[in-house]
Structures are given as structure tokens and as C-alpha cells.
Amino acid sequence: MTEIQSVLFPRPGSENTGETLRIAKKRAQDLGIKAIVVASTSGDTAVQAVQAFSGHKVVIVTHTTGLQSADIQELTPENRARIVEKGGVILTATHALGGVGRAVRRKFNTYQVDEIIAQTLRIFGQGTKVACEIALMAADAGLIRTDEEAIAIGGTGKGADTALVVKPAHTHDFFELSVREVLCKPR
Secondary structure, X not given: OOOOOOEEEOOOOHHHHHHHHHHHHHHHHHHOOOEEEEEOOXXXXXXXXXXXXXXXXXXXXXXXXXXXXXXXXXXXXXXXXXXXXXXXXXXXOOOOOOOHHHHHHHHHOOOOHHHHHHHHHHHHOHHHHHHHHHHHHHHHOOOOOOOOOEEEEEOOOOOOOEEEEEEOOOHHHHHHOEXXXXXXXXX
16 A cells, blocks of 8 residues: 545635645655656746756646637746757647637537546546646657656646646547646546
């Protein structure tokens, strides 16, 4: 039996970012995990993550270009430069749980399986859904391995408030994705 501490924040949001990164870093060190996957929109959380996880492989997963407005990438050029300078790898790709299915919903007003899975994961919190999704995306891009555990960090709105130890999977093997530990999340 393994006993770990799981932190439940009283509220979701960016005020939990520093503590989320601290908790995740400690567990990564305890388990010898080298791959850290972090969701970031503007890049503010990503910059903090690449600084906190020096010596680890840090994969930053952005929103897909055009998510909020056609042809617009929300990751700022300044933050992109900081992330790359600190050794972070940036992944911008179609969201694993909201690509073509989102187009079907918008056009025909009906949900597809990828968005149903996303809504189901949100039962555990928005950050949990995001952390699972970015682990799939990073594995699909070949940036993390599926035979090694990783830490996936997501959030609710801005910042980071959820950290999971996961065994990643490729999107086409979605049901092989395994959440091994919930390190922290909003209550």
C-alpha cells in the first residue's frame, strides 16, 4: 500500500498556481518522473513552470490557434521566448477532446464522443479534464512516452490548480490513459 497526500484547494483558480507547481515538483522528485506537461493559454503559467521544473522535460500545451478568434494564438510572443529560453517545449495542436467534434456540435447542435468524454472528466473538475487532455496531446506529438509516468498540470480558467500523476496514452488508445495519483485539485 502507498499513502500519499492529496491537497484540495478551497477554490479553483490562479491563486493556486504556485502551490500546485510546488506539490507537483516534490512528487516528481519522489517518483523520479522527468516529464512534466503543463497547460497554458497566455504563457504566464508556463513561464512559472519552466522555472520551477528546471532539469525536467517540460512540455507546454497551448490552446489551439484560432480557439478564441480565427488565426489568433493566445500564447504571447514574450512568454514563448521565455519558455524556449528556459528549455521548455511548446505544443500547439488540435485539442484531443474537442477537435472535429466541436465543429459537429457547432454546426448540427449535437455532441460527439470526444466532447462527451470531456464533459465526463469535468465531473472531477476542469483542471482534471485539461490534465488528461494535454497528456494525450503530448503523447500524440511524441513529446512524452506512454510507457513512463508523467505529471500533468491543468487549471480552471487561468493558472494551475490541478496536478495528476498519469500514465499517458495516445488519443486513439484513450482508455489506456491512467490517472495514477491526484496530487491536488480544487474541492
